[in-house]
Amino acid sequence: MSAKKILMITGDFTEDYETIVPFQTLLAMGYEVDAVCPGKKAGDSVATCIHDFEGDQTYSEKRGHNFTLNATFAEIDVASYDALVIPGGRAPEYLRMEAGVLEAVNHFMSEDKPVAAICHGAQILTAAKCIEGRTVSAYPACRPEVELAGATYADIAIDGAVTDGNLVTAPAWPAHPAWLSQFNAVLTGAQARAAA
Numbered sequence: 001m002s003a004k005k006i007l008m009i010t011g012d013f014t015e016d017y018e019t020i021v022p023f024q025t026l027l028a029m030g031y032e033v034d035a036v037c038p039g040k041k042a043g044d045s046v047a048t049c050i051h052d053f054e055g056d057q058t059y060s061e062k063r064g065h066n067f068t069l070n071a072t073f074a075e076i077d078v079a080s081y082d083a084l085v086i087p088g089g090r091a092p093e094y095l096r097m098e099a100g101v102l103e104a105v106n107h108f109m110s111e112d113k114p115v116a117a118i119c120h121g122a123q124i125l126t127a128a129k130c131i132e133g134r135t136v137s138a139y140p141a142c143r144p145e146v147e148l149a150g151a152t153y154a155d156i157a158i159d160g161a162v163t164d165g166n167l168v169t170a171p172a173w174p175a176h177p178a179w180l181s182q183f184n185a186v187l188t189g190a191q192a193r194a195a196a
């Protein structure tokens with residue numbers, strides 16, 4: 001049986017940890033992961049930023065690494081992917097303006113394929129109008145958007161995650177262990193087996 005294929009949609013000033021850590025972790029777990037950005041091709045890179053919690057009223061932002069894309073957004077066939085990952089950072093703010101991104105998200109959600117979004121990744125989910133009636137975690141500043149989209153905002157600890165059917169969401173990168181563990185359970189069907 002071939003490895004499941006996961007699509008990661010990212011962009012400039014994506015959160016460094018929320019892009020690189022899941023990308024590498026999912027590869028290490030044996031999944032195939034294609035990272036794409038609208039308007040860019042395989043071999044191009046996106047700039048990342050590092051958000052940290054340093055005692056201010058909001059997070060601070062510093063320049064991160066360059067993250068190299070390994071697939072071309074314009075050439076992908078979303079139907080050939082088994083799951084979707086949406087990192088946070090500032091990229092979702094502009095990616096939600098891309099019709100192709102919203103179409104891709106709606107494909108995964110309507111086909112009940114596993115979707116993992118973290119932090120500001122919820123901005124893409126809300127713009128895609130696909131979370132009504134769902135329970136969704138996100139960075140707390142995204143709570144109004146989540147609720148305006150008709151979803152219940154999961155007010156959980158910064159290191160927690162929530163699974164609602166095919167959708168796994170978390171507030172920020174400190175949640176990586178919980179978020180990726182829950183996403184893997186959805187990918188492998190372990191969650192369904194445990195509930196049965």
